[in-house]
Amino acid sequence: MGQALISAEQHGRQLAKARQLFFDRGDRPAELIDPMVLRSWERCRRFGLSEAEGHVGGESLDRATLHTEQERNHLLLRQSRPIMEQLYEQIRESGSMVILADQNGLILESVGDADFVSRADRVALMAGASWDENLRGTNAIGTTIAEEAPSAILGSEHFLEHNGFLTCCASPIFGADGRLIGVLDISSDYRNHQRHTLGLVRLSSQLVEKRLFESQHARDILVCFHSRVDYLGSPGEGMAAVSPDGQVLAINRAGLQLLGIRRVDAVRRDFSLVFETTLAGVIDRARRDPQAICEVPAGRDRTFFLRLRGQAPLPRALGRTYDDLPTAAPSRREAARTPALTLDTLNTGDAQLQAAIDRSRRVLGRDIPILIQGESGAGKEIFAKAFHNSGPRRDGPFVALNCAAIPENLIESELFGYQGGAFTGARKEGAPGKIQQAHGGTLFLDEIGDMPLHLQARLLRVLQERSITPLGSTKAIQVDISLLCATHRRLREEVARGSFREDLYYRLNGLCITLPALRERGDIRQLAQRLADLEAGQRAPVAFSERAMTAIERYAWPGNIRQMNNVIRVAIALLDENEALITESHLPEELFDAAPAATHAAPVAVPGDATAAGSYALPPLAGASLDEIGRQAALRALDAAGGNVSAAARQLGISRNTLYRKLGRL
Numbered sequence: 260m261g262q263a264l265i266s267a268e269q270h271g272r273q274l275a276k277a278r279q280l281f282f283d284r285g286d287r288p289a290e291l292i293d294p295m296v297l298r299s300w301e302r303c304r305r306f307g308l309s310e311a312e313g314h315v316g317g318e319s320l321d322r323a324t325l326h327t328e329q330e331r332n333h334l335l336l337r338q339s340r341p342i343m344e345q346l347y348e349q350i351r352e353s354g355s356m357v358i359l360a361d362q363n364g365l366i367l368e369s370v371g372d373a374d375f376v377s378r379a380d381r382v383a384l385m386a387g388a389s390w391d392e393n394l395r396g397t398n399a400i401g402t403t404i405a406e407e408a409p410s411a412i413l414g415s416e417h418f419l420e421h422n423g424f425l426t427c428c429a430s431p432i433f434g435a436d437g438r439l440i441g442v443l444d445i446s447s448d449y450r451n452h453q454r455h456t457l458g459l460v461r462l463s464s465q466l467v468e469k470r471l472f473e474s475q476h477a478r479d480i481l482v483c484f485h486s487r488v489d490y491l492g493s494p495g496e497g498m499a500a501v502s503p504d505g506q507v508l509a510i511n512r513a514g515l516q517l518l519g520i521r522r523v524d525a526v527r528r529d530f531s532l533v534f535e536t537t538l539a540g541v542i543d544r545a546r547r548d549p550q551a552i553c554e555v556p557a558g559r560d561r562t563f564f565l566r567l568r569g570q571a572p573l574p575r576a577l578g579r580t581y582d583d584l585p586t587a588a589p590s591r592r593e594a595a596r597t598p599a600l601t602l603d604t605l606n607t608g609d610a611q612l613q614a615a616i617d618r619s620r621r622v623l624g625r626d627i628p629i630l631i632q633g634e635s636g637a638g639k640e641i642f643a644k645a646f647h648n649s650g651p652r653r654d655g656p657f658v659a660l661n662c663a664a665i666p667e668n669l670i671e672s673e674l675f676g677y678q679g680g681a682f683t684g685a686r687k688e689g690a691p692g693k694i695q696q697a698h699g700g701t702l703f704l705d706e707i708g709d710m711p712l713h714l715q716a717r718l719l720r721v722l723q724e725r726s727i728t729p730l731g732s733t734k735a736i737q738v739d740i741s742l743l744c745a746t747h748r749r750l751r752e753e754v755a756r757g758s759f760r761e762d763l764y765y766r767l768n769g770l771c772i773t774l775p776a777l778r779e780r781g782d783i784r785q786l787a788q789r790l791a792d793l794e795a796g797q798r799a800p801v802a803f804s805e806r807a808m809t810a811i812e813r814y815a816w817p818g819n820i821r822q823m824n825n826v827i828r829v830a831i832a833l834l835d836e837n838e839a840l841i842t843e844s845h846l847p848e849e850l851f852d853a854a855p856a857a858t859h860a861a862p863v864a865v866p867g868d869a870t871a872a873g874s875y876a877l878p879p880l881a882g883a884s885l886d887e888i889g890r891q892a893a894l895r896a897l898d899a900a901g902g903n904v905s906a907a908a909r910q911l912g913i914s915r916n917t918l919y920r921k922l923g924r925l
């Protein structure tokens with residue numbers, strides 16, 4: 260696989276040399292080929308295969324026997340088909356095919372471009388044929404099975420000469436019990452190899468595994484988890500199936516990797532031995548709010564975010580309840596703020612923002628698409644929510660999708676959903692997409708400029724026809740949505756460059772709102788106070804000293820409101836309970852640097868990443884409690900002061916006792 264980094268020509272030359280050394284001289288050309296390929300060649304030699312053989316591989320199964328094998332693997336097939344269809348959509352017309360094989364390398368099903376499929380037929384790369392290594396030599400399906408790991412076998416890396424025109428990338432599929440049950444593969448002509456194909460196959464095999472796990476444990480309690488809250492729901496999330504009495508029944512591979520444990524250390528153990536919390540606590544929380552995310556410690560310095568999933572009836576939790584589990588989302592702050600968030604409350608007095616609010620108010624209830632432009636962190640999503648909350652759709656759903664935050668090949672299913680049942684004719688499963696979820700309400704597409712071109716065409720059709728057809732389905736579903744889009748790119752320039760469709764641009768651009776960057780706003784004081792009020796929540800209100808406020812007002816805020824919000828959170832976290840005044844000493848040094856304002860360039864902050872907003876290194880704040888933020892700030896100051904408590908306290912502008920309290924040592 261390392262060969263993917265050199266040119267195809269160089270790779271070809273290297274391979275020819277390696278083959279000569281290996282086949283003609285019996286050498287081990289370890290420095291010329293991938294170690295995995297070399298191991299496989301050696302296995303093939305031991306099997307007694309000859310590289311020049313043309314008719315090895317045994318007979319393909321007849322239709323009836325193949326059907327029996329498909330029946331035997333019906334669970335694998337049912338969960339793989341929608342993913343294979345999605346995968347094929349990504350590579351259609353590139354001279355390729357998508358293949359599913361069972362754990363012995365028997366090809367169960369394939370879908371591909373007609374011209375390539377007929378070439379593949381000639382080497383028996385088709386349903387009913389086995390691609391086990393000992394029959395067909397080194398090949399992605401067989402080698403993946405032998406190694407239990409993803410593999411890319413390019414051109415003459417195939418052991419048998421007559422397979423040298425192929426390039427194949429495969430990834431294993433493991434069942435819920437951790438055993439290998441199949442292989443997903445993309446095969447194409449050697450000349451058409453794309454570097455990202457292996458990544459695509461790996462991601463897709465993960466999706467199949469996820470679906471298998473969910474379907475096999477549909478009656479159990481499913482706990483999903485990840486060390487990063489934004490990875491919950493992604494193909495890489497950890498999943499544990501748990502019995503009502505708290506015994507872990509199964510755990511997926513991603514979960515074991517995240518936890519850093521072996522399967523035997525988790526399965527049949529009590530939930531609380533795997534996670535440092537009780538199942539009862541998680542269930543209690545989910546009963547009150549099915550979307551609740553619990554933040555639990557796991558081992559040294561680690562935290563996991565947990566969410567309960569599945570249709571399983573939640574058993575009444577036994578024993579103690581854990582009301583004190585911190586909830587990551589929606590945070591107390593969010594909960595307190597959301598109902599009040601309207602265009603009126605957003606208006607803190609800036610003239611440009613006021614004009615934007617006035618213009619958008621005129622189209623309230625008229626379902627005219629709105630395009631919101633502005634730097635990262637300038638409040639585009641908040642504006643979209645406020646617009647939704649101010650109009651007649653306020654009781655409908657507000658559904659947001661960030662097109663830049665999910666892999667390109669998942670955007671389509673995220674948006675349009677997929678119809679699993681359509682493939683088997685049996686159970687109706689699948690998932691509704693965001694468009695359908697937003698029916699009766701508002702869909703907010705963030706970073707629309709990052710949407711791939713072919714999906715732009717589909718989105719345009721949705722807007723014109725007001726209906727969607729989920730992947731794998733032929734039935735159109737009527738949808739009634741109001742669409743808001745946002746981007747930090749200049750879409751008109753993207754249109755000129757050809758990366759954004761002109762027709763879609765005009766369709767989305769019913770009304771274009773540009774939000775001012777924070778540094779351009781005339782209401783920084785009012786906004787800072789508002790953020791502080793929201794942040795203070797239940798604690799006593801806080802105010803700013805004049806010097807602190809002046810520093811806030813003068814700073815350039817490259818990360819915009821997101822950065823200011825974080826700075827204010829840290830400042831409040833540093834206050835003692837009976838303190839109510841934020842002073843200069845609670846603010847980061849950057850705010851007092853010599854000439855900050857004009858020199859800051861436009862936005863580079865990664866959404867959600869406070870640290871990208873400047874050199875001021877903020878801890879990751881999403882979901883963190885004020886106590887935790889205060890503790891982290893105190894620890895950093897102590898570290899910077901070389902462990903000198905007095906110096907650290909001075910630097911933070913707090914007393915030694917307060918510093919000790921922040922550190923949790925009093």
Ligand SMILES: Nc1ncnc2c1ncn2[C@@H]1O[C@H](COP(=O)(O)OP(=O)(O)OP(=O)(O)O)[C@@H](O)[C@H]1O
Nearest residue numbers: 605634635636637638639640641642820821824866
């Ligand atoms: N008026 C406001 N009141 C309170 N909080 C706000 C306000 N505007 C923005 N914020 C906060 O600032 C942060 C950034 O806002 P938002 O996500 O809306 O920005 P954005 O422009 O959509 O950013 P990006 O382009 O990076 O996605 C969020 O945490 C949001 O809660």
